Amino acid sequence: MAFATINSSAPTSIPAIENAFAAEPGLKKRVYDAIAHTPQHAPLFEDIAKYTSSLLDRTANSSAQTVELVSDGPAMKKRKLQNGDAPANAQSPGDLKADMPLQFYMQDVSFAMPQRKKLTLEITAQHGFLRARNQTSKEVEFGVPLGKIQHVLCLPVPEKNQRQFNFCIIPQYGDGVNPPPEGVSAPEAMVWTVADGPPKAAFSGTGQQLGTGDGETADKVVQRVLNDNLSQTKVVRPDERQFVSAMPEAHRKGEKAYHVKAFRGSKEGYLFLLSTGILFGFKKPLVFFAFENVDSISYTSVLQRTFNLNVVARSTGSDETQEFEFSMIDQADFSGIDTYIKKHGLQDASLAEARRAKRYNVNNVKTEDDATEGGAEEEESELQKAQRELEDQEDEDEDEEDYDPGSESDTDGSGSSSDEDDDEDQEGGMEDDEEEDEEGDDRDIVAEELGSEAEDVPADES
Structure with missing residues (x-):
């Protein structure tokens, strides 16, 4: 006892x-x-x-003095930080509270950014950190305070046979548009992938396994946990009311696609048009254009099958802008993109003076009369107008190719000479008429018309 x-x-x-x-x-x-x-x-x-x-x-x-940098290849490189600088991709492990109790963790998570490896995803119970821990050394590799996360996106991974989802964590100054203050390193976005299905190794801080009895998929479990711990933002997913591609997912028949394939320079990626902004991923560096940072959007290099999308972005609190061009977008998606841009009131800069000289006359300036006439009807978008003008130009080119100015003369060997004779006859006739008119000025017109009858009329006969 x-x-x-x-x-x-x-x-x-x-x-x-x-x-x-x-x-x-x-x-x-x-x-x-x-x-x-x-x-x-x-x-x-x-x-x-x-x-x-x-x-x-x-x-x-x-360990904060040495940071492991991982490239896309298998080689591992290390560099020594000078003056104790923190790594650019995240907070230093010492700042991530490695010894704090956990509220949630998921093992064997495939990360793509800022490192490409399998790690344990963790959310701490106190001081609010989202971090990734090495499953072998048990050291925290990288992470970010929950309070500094500005955007969280859950997006279907394009062109995969099995359905998967990418979670994109975009911290403050990590969107590729807003630069960090002077002397502060820009944090990198975090991206990890979960499969479509029940989670296999997701646990609460007490060790209780999640998603096994209630039928929640792995993406829904992670979304719920993030939403419960984030106060300034929530997880955003694609919505067909915002945008859906005209071309279905090629690798999964019958499934709608919410992305548009595009190039930024030589890098191929995907544009996602969401309810809070536009994302270009999933290659480094990730770029996210929140609506408040979009200054204007325009179309350039409009061809028969593709076009380019130019986004002019302005960082918060700054007058300086930077332009991002995304090329080789399929024409099949221009209608959906144009509807999305108009729906959110994003300024169309196609009428800007600097763009008037673009090929195919994309940016015609409307007159006041044109604007009045168009008021009663739905305004034709600049991209639709460019496509129509391109088709008209192609029709004109085809007509010019079909027309042969020598076809009539080919049927008759004397065709050209007869035309010349006719022209000479006409010119000669005109000259004769002119000579007669000059002589007629000196003649008595009354005498010519009446002849001898004019002489027989008495002078007093009225």
């Missing part, structure tokens, strides 16, 4: 032990079991936990 009384008085949670063994739940349980059997050793275990925490802090600070 005495032993039971001692056990009942043993503490159920000791902060120092919770912090020291947060990443090792099995070891933490053994420590608490030992304290339960020998409560007199509780101060000793607490001192050991505090010393362990101090060692972890030292390891984190020293």
